[in-house]
Amino acid sequence: MEDQLETGVADGAEERTAPRKRQARGERRIAEIVAAAARVLAAQGYEKTTTNAIAAEAGISPGSLYQYFRNKDEIAAELATTYAAGLRSAHDAAFDLTDVARLTAEETVDRVIDPILAFNVANPGFKALHARPDMPPGLVAATQPIHDALRGRVIGLLETRFPERSSVELHLAAQLMIQVVQAAMPTITAADPGERPVIITEVKRMLSAYVRELAVR
Amino acid sequence: MEDQLETGVADGAEERTAPRKRQARGERRIAEIVAAAARVLAAQGYEKTTTNAIAAEAGISPGSLYQYFRNKDEIAAELATTYAAGLRSAHDAAFDLTDVARLTAEETVDRVIDPILAFNVANPGFKALHARPDMPPGLVAATQPIHDALRGRVIGLLETRFPERSSVELHLAAQLMIQVVQAAMPTITAADPGERPVIITEVKRMLSAYVRELAVR
Amino acid sequence: MEDQLETGVADGAEERTAPRKRQARGERRIAEIVAAAARVLAAQGYEKTTTNAIAAEAGISPGSLYQYFRNKDEIAAELATTYAAGLRSAHDAAFDLTDVARLTAEETVDRVIDPILAFNVANPGFKALHARPDMPPGLVAATQPIHDALRGRVIGLLETRFPERSSVELHLAAQLMIQVVQAAMPTITAADPGERPVIITEVKRMLSAYVRELAVR
Amino acid sequence: MEDQLETGVADGAEERTAPRKRQARGERRIAEIVAAAARVLAAQGYEKTTTNAIAAEAGISPGSLYQYFRNKDEIAAELATTYAAGLRSAHDAAFDLTDVARLTAEETVDRVIDPILAFNVANPGFKALHARPDMPPGLVAATQPIHDALRGRVIGLLETRFPERSSVELHLAAQLMIQVVQAAMPTITAADPGERPVIITEVKRMLSAYVRELAVR
DNA sequence: CATGAATGAGGGTTCATTCAT
DNA sequence: GATGAATGAACCCTCATTCAT
Structure with missing residues (x-):
């Protein structure tokens, strides 16, 4: 990796x-x-x-x-950029927007989450770069591209799936979904590998429920 | 003494x-x-x-x-204890388990989240004490009570609301719900106060959807 | 004590x-x-x-x-003074110059050493006050009386025993004898109580040999 | 390496x-x-x-x-090692065990003491490294080699000179002799250089008397 | 370009001493 | 007098950064 x-x-x-x-x-x-x-x-x-x-x-x-x-911060920034690229290409491999409109909520969630999960597990340094209150400003700026790229992807997917929803709504929804995954990541990586599926399933349940809610809102 | x-x-x-x-x-x-x-x-x-x-x-x-x-850690630990107490009493004011069984999903979520939100906004130092990979062990220990207390509350509420769900399920659900709120907190506090309700609403939608899913699972 | x-x-x-x-x-x-x-x-x-x-x-x-x-030094100084007094009275109890002239070397040495040994064992703080290279000047001055008092006693005894020896010689001899005892003290107090007599005997042998040498010099 | x-x-x-x-x-x-x-x-x-x-x-x-x-301790330890080496080579220069058996007590003592005296005078920092009750453990350990090396030398000399004495006896004797020299060192170095020979002679007298006693014991 | 020794401002912490109560 | 909180200089040590080689 x-x-x-x-x-x-x-x-x-x-x-x-x-x-x-x-x-x-x-x-x-x-x-x-x-x-x-x-x-x-x-x-x-x-x-x-x-x-x-x-x-x-x-x-x-x-x-x-x-x-x-x-x-020091510039090193972290470069790493962040690298991670952004890696995440982008990881998503590229999984993303195919052609038939997104027909996806179930569960499938939609899988498409968003699975690459993020895989990437986090494969790149254990990733989590050290997340936005935290005491991050130096330079690092905050450097980290932004990752989040932007990721959110862009998710927004794109949501837009295709929910063309009736406003851009602002989807922007917020995408951000929230990503935050949920990131928030659950420490629990997942800290857990016994055998226990991880249970946690991941729970996260997906929450997100699927949310996506469904988004559809009928 | x-x-x-x-x-x-x-x-x-x-x-x-x-x-x-x-x-x-x-x-x-x-x-x-x-x-x-x-x-x-x-x-x-x-x-x-x-x-x-x-x-x-x-x-x-x-x-x-x-x-x-x-x-230094002991100061943080004392602050953590103070926060734990504050959070507990904030919850006490809002919690009343007598009619929880009749609560809608939205109401359930409000009961959980609103005190947490209010507390976070009122105590901007709270977020600096959250578990992070590089926290000193002493602080980890000191922070534990907050999380335990919080999770205990939420579990209690969920148990009353969903007596049919297993303890493990509810434990995980509670933890996840709390993580979601905490994950969204930086966005909320960083946002323009006028924009906050929109974000909060979105978080609550996700959690409400999750609670509903929990009911019909 | x-x-x-x-x-x-x-x-x-x-x-x-x-x-x-x-x-x-x-x-x-x-x-x-x-x-x-x-x-x-x-x-x-x-x-x-x-x-x-x-x-x-x-x-x-x-x-x-x-x-x-x-x-701080003044406290140590006062303790030194107290020790000087204690040592003086400890020696008083054991010293009787009336028949010193007839004493064997061994007996002479016992008279000098035994009170010092007893005092050291009974007052474990005594050793912390000994002249050391990094002692603050005030403490050096304060410790002086102890050594002076002690040396005075031993000189007195030696003078009585060896009236033919010069004052300078006896001054030096007394100082040396005391130093030997003090130097051996850590070994003695650190040793298993059962082992102490062996060490003490050895010290006394050295001093007795020295006293004999003093007689025939 | x-x-x-x-x-x-x-x-x-x-x-x-x-x-x-x-x-x-x-x-x-x-x-x-x-x-x-x-x-x-x-x-x-x-x-x-x-x-x-x-x-x-x-x-x-x-x-x-x-x-x-x-x-800090490691610096002291390195200095101690340096001192140990210096002392060893100082002794090497003076030690020649081939005809030790024929040595007079005075000569034996000279062989032991003179290098130590010279070394102490030449290395005024040496005395600050001596075992004291409040020494940090790291320094105690670092200082040990010096004492061991020194004592080893003296024991070796005594063994050659007094093959009939037990190992325990000689061990104790060597330690005591060294302690005497070290105990007298402050007096010697503090004294006017012109006065030093007098003091040194006195120390040697005591040790010679002791060595003689060791022979006839 | 590479090296790694050198820098020096701080970091957390201690403790002899002072001072308001 | 007694108290004990308050002081602040100094301690050992770290580390991002620089610079002579």
Whole structure:
């Protein structure tokens, strides 16, 4: 899954000059650092994650970090961007809007939730980046794209499913649905793997009920 | 315990009041410190809250903090206890289990949520104390009572309303409902006060739908 | 043995006015504080002994300490003085210079050492007051009387026993003998009580050999 | 270990020296810090020695200390190790067990004491590291090797000289002899350099007498 | 570019001492 | 006098960041 972190990033800008290689190397380094940050973040949480620990995990010197990032928050921001991309492509794989109108509430919910769940489980550092009261402003800004991308997807799905509902309504609904999943995530990941389906089912029940309510509102 | 301090000093009326006054002063100080901590916590979040900042906010010296608390976590723990009590009494005012069985889903949800919402709005430091992956163990322990108390209330209400549901089911349902509210709280408090009712309504819709689903499951 | 701490201090100045009682109370307080200090010192060592701990042990408030002593060192100084007196009277009981000239080396050594050993064992706080490189100057000065008193006694004994030896020689010899005992004290007190006699015997052997050497020098 | 750091970097000569230089710099820094610690320790004693003072004395920042040592005790431990090595080699220079059996008591004593005396005079920080009741456990452990090494030497010498004595006896004798020297050290170093020989002679007399007693016991 | 030693402002906490009551 | 809350400088240590090599 850490591999994913590099996917979709370094391709597309294949120039053929000397700087290119350096550029490529730089991007690889950035990816390595970000992957290291993800690992440390997953293990320690945001506040207890030190830049030295990230550097050590990435196998480079502390000083080198600052060749690529101006400060700690910027690393987190880059990781957030990476996560946004990863989540986007995870959703891409599952999303197919062609027959959304015919989906049951349960199916709709599955389409929204399952990729999020899978992504959270596969990327344990993800949760350390969630909006929290004491997040530094820079990180808040950096985290925004993730949420925007995610919400955009869900809004798109809801719009297709409920064309009669207002944009504001769906915006709010999408946000709320996502928040519910994220709120339940710690409980899910902390639970015994065998117990997780029970919790997930409960979350889905709530969301399905909500989607149904949205239909008849 | 406090009484004991006064016992055995049978002579002199001022001997009886002096300790009480000091006692009272001590409790007032503790309350002041905790209130100051709540303010700083609300503004800065847990990790960025320094003991010096709490002391300054409370108008005392750093050393004085430690006359009343052994360390930073203990201050947070005391605040958590205070919040637990506040939340309990907020719920007490709203809770009346006598006719719960006749409640509609909407009414049930209101009973659960409204006190929580009001409490969160009134106590902006509350959110800084929520369980997070990188919380110090002492704070985790200190925060537990709040969650337990809250969940206990909600479980009690659900049990009365849905006697046919299993304890495990209701336990999970209660936890999930609370998580939803807490997850939506940042959005609510961050929103323009005029916009809040819309968001709150949406949250309640989701929960009401869930409660209804719980009834017919 | 703590009783001893009060002995020989408060008597001799028995005035009969109002201040007298207060004076007496003050001296009793001082004695209590000093005794408390001795206990804490014995348990914690000099550096780890806090004035608050002494106050608590004495059953008074920190502020009250400073009614009787200007600072921490002064308490230690007073304890040192008390110890000097105690040691003096301990020696008084054992010393009888009338027939010293006829004493064997072993007997001479016993006379010097036994009271010191007994005193050290009985007053576990004594060792915390010994001259050490990091002692505050005030305490150094305060400790001096103990050593002077002790050395004075031993010099007196040696002078009687070895009238032919120069004062400088005996001064040095006395100091050295005392140092040896003090140096061995931690080993003795730390040892299993059953093992102590073996160590003590060894110390005495060394000193006896030295005293004999002093005779034939 | 150090070698390993250089292995696997087969290209480039500067690649081979750079680590060595850095390594060397690190070891020099450690030595500087330890030397600074010795100076501060000599002047202030263990408890009053602050890490900031050591850093200042070493001409570095407080934080830099912790690049090389995990905490204050570890610095002391390193100094203790250094002292142990220094003392060992000081003894090595003076020790030659081949003809110990023929040594007079005086010569035996000289062999034991002279290196210790010289070492103490040359290393004024040494005394601050001696076992005391209130020493932090880490320092106790760190100091142990010094004493063990020293005692081992003396025991070895005594065993060669007095093969008929039991191991327990010699163990005790060695410890006592060392304690005597250490106990007399403050007096010696504090004394006017011109006066020192007199004191030293006296100490040696006592120990010689003891060694003689050991022979005829 | 890479290194990793160096920095130094704070962080939480302690404690001898003071002072209002 | 007695109290104990209050003080605040200082302690040990951390870590994001910089800089000489």
